Amino acid sequence: MxxxxxxxxxxxxxxxxxxxxxxxxxxxxxxxxxxxxxxxxxxxxxxxxxxxxxxxxxxxxxxxxxxxxxxxxxxxxxxxxxxxxxxxxxxxxxxxxxxxxxxxxxxxxxxxxxxxxxxxxxxxxxxxxxxxxxxxxxxxxxxxxxxxxxxxxxxxxxxxxxxxxxxxxxxxxxxxxxxxxxxxxxxxxxxxxxxxxxxxxxxxxxxINKYNEIITYYNNKNKKHKKNKQFNIPKNVDIHSVTFPSCINNLIANGCEKGNRNNSTIILCSVMLQKGISYDDCLEIITEWNETKIEPSLPNNELIATLNSAYTQILNGRRYGCTSIKDLGLCNKSCKIFK
Missing domain, CATH: 3.90.920.10 (DNA primase, PRIM domain)
Structure with missing residues (x-):
C-alpha cells in the first residue's frame, strides 16, 4: 500500500x-x-x-x-x-x-x-x-x-x-x-x-458497534436519494443571467484558506455546473479565480481534474450544496436557503 x-x-x-x-x-x-x-x-x-x-x-x-x-x-x-x-x-x-x-x-x-x-x-x-x-x-x-x-x-x-x-x-x-x-x-x-x-x-x-451504527445510518440515508439519482444539467444558459447565493459570491470574491482549496474548488465547480454554466466557461472562471484568489494556487492539472470530478459526480447524482458549504465554514448565517 x-x-x-x-x-x-x-x-x-x-x-x-x-x-x-x-x-x-x-x-x-x-x-x-x-x-x-x-x-x-x-x-x-x-x-x-x-x-x-x-x-x-x-x-x-x-x-x-x-x-x-x-x-x-x-x-x-x-x-x-x-x-x-x-x-x-x-x-x-x-x-x-x-x-x-x-x-x-x-x-x-x-x-x-x-x-x-x-x-x-x-x-x-x-x-x-x-x-x-x-x-x-x-x-x-x-x-x-x-x-x-x-x-x-x-x-x-x-x-x-x-x-x-x-x-x-x-x-x-x-x-x-x-x-x-x-x-x-x-x-x-x-x-x-x-x-x-x-x-x-x-x-x-x-x-465496533458504534461504528457499525454509523455505517448503517449512512447507508440508509443514501438509499433515500437513489430514486432521484440523475440530475439534468440546464442547457443554453446565459452566463450573465446566472445568480449565486451569498456564500458562493463570497467564495468567488475572496477565495479560500490554503487547507480548503480542493474542497472549495469542487464546491464552486459543482454549483456553477448545476446553474447551467458550460464546462468551458466553468474552466475559464475557475482558472482565473485560482490564479487571482488562491494562494498558493492549485496546479492546472489538479484544477482540471477537480472540475472533471465535479462534472462526473453531478451526472451520477452527487451535488455539492448547503451542507458542504456549511462544513467548510462558508455558510452565511443570514442566508434564507440554509436553516
Whole structure:
C-alpha cells in the first residue's frame, strides 16, 4: 500500500502528489529538511488511484482552537475532556489508546487507531470518520472539532516535524502534560522532538458497534436519494443571467484558506455546473479565480481534474450544496436557503 506526501520547498511553493510507501517516509522528510512536511493518514491500494482505492488509516480529530492566552487554553482543555468522556461512555475507548499531539502552533490532534473499531479497508472511510467527528463535536461547548478535513486525500503534518510559522515541532504529548502544563510550557516542550508511548490498540466491542451504527445510518440515508439519482444539467444558459447565493459570491470574491482549496474548488465547480454554466466557461472562471484568489494556487492539472470530478459526480447524482458549504465554514448565517 502507498500514501501521499507533500511539503513546502524552500519555504516558497507547496508540492504534493509524492507517492511513497512507509519505508520511504524518512527520505521525503529529509528532502524537506523536516519542515512543513505532510502525509496522508490513509493508505491506498497499490494498483488503484486514490479516488478508486479502498482506504485504511486511523481516526484523526483536530481540535482547532484559537489560543491567545491561558484562558483560551483552559477552554480547549474543558472541551477535550468532554470529548474523552463521550469516547469512554459511548464508544468504550479509554484515553490510554489515544495518541495526543500539539501541532506546533495552536492546535491539538487526537489519533485513534482503526484497529479499535475493527475497520477493514473501504472507500467511504473518510465519510464515516466525519460522522464520528460531528458526533464528538456535538458534545463540546465551543465546537472546536474541525469537521472540514475529512476528504480522502487530506495531508497531515508529520509528527516531530517543524512548523515554520512558529519554529516549534509538532510533538506527541501525554494527556497528563496537556492538562497539567500551561500553554507557555507546552510551547517550551515543543522546542524539540519527543516520544510518547501508548497502549497497543485492541478491538473494543462498544466501539465496533458504534461504528457499525454509523455505517448503517449512512447507508440508509443514501438509499433515500437513489430514486432521484440523475440530475439534468440546464442547457443554453446565459452566463450573465446566472445568480449565486451569498456564500458562493463570497467564495468567488475572496477565495479560500490554503487547507480548503480542493474542497472549495469542487464546491464552486459543482454549483456553477448545476446553474447551467458550460464546462468551458466553468474552466475559464475557475482558472482565473485560482490564479487571482488562491494562494498558493492549485496546479492546472489538479484544477482540471477537480472540475472533471465535479462534472462526473453531478451526472451520477452527487451535488455539492448547503451542507458542504456549511462544513467548510462558508455558510452565511443570514442566508434564507440554509436553516
Amino acid at each position: 502507498y500514501l501521499e506526501m507533500g511539503g513546502k520547498y524552500n519555504n516558497e511553493y507547496f508540492k504534493r502528489k509524492i507517492f511513497v510507501n512507509n519505508i520511504q517516509i524518512k527520505k521525503i522528510r529529509n528532502e524537506f529538511n523536516n519542515t512543513d512536511v505532510y502525509s496522508t493518514l490513509f493508505l491506498y491500494e497499490d494498483d488503484k488511484s486514490q479516488d478508486e482505492s479502498n482506504l485504511i488509516g486511523p481516526l484523526y480529530i483536530d481540535l482547532d482552537a484559537d489560543i491567545e492566552n491561558e484562558d483560551d487554553y483552559k477552554l480547549l482543555k474543558k472541551d477535550l475532556n468532554l470529548i474523552l468522556i463521550h469516547l469512554e461512555n459511548d464508544y468504550g475507548i479509554n484515553k490510554k489508546y489515544i495518541k495526543f499531539y500539539f501541532s506546533g502552533k495552536k492546535g491539538f490532534h487526537l489519533i485513534i487507531p482503526y484497529q479499535i473499531f475493527n475497520i477493514k479497508p473501504c472507500k467511504e472511510l473518510n465519510t464515516y470518520y466525519k460522522l464520528i467527528a460531528n458526533d464528538l463535536n456535538n458534545y463540546t461547548l465551543n465546537k472546536i472539532v474541525d469537521t472540514r478535513i475529512y476528504d480522502n486525500k487530506r495531508l497531515i503534518r508529520l509528527p516531530n516535524s517543524i512548523n515554520s510559522k512558529s519554529g516549534l515541532y509538532k510533538v506527541p504529548i501525554s494527556y497528563n502534560d496537556i492538562i497539567n502544563l500551561s500553554f507557555e510550557e507546552i510551547k517550551q516542550y515543543a522546542t524539540k522532538p519527543h516520544s510518547v508511548q501508548v497502549e497497543k490498540p485492541i478491538a473494543i466491542l462498544k466501539a
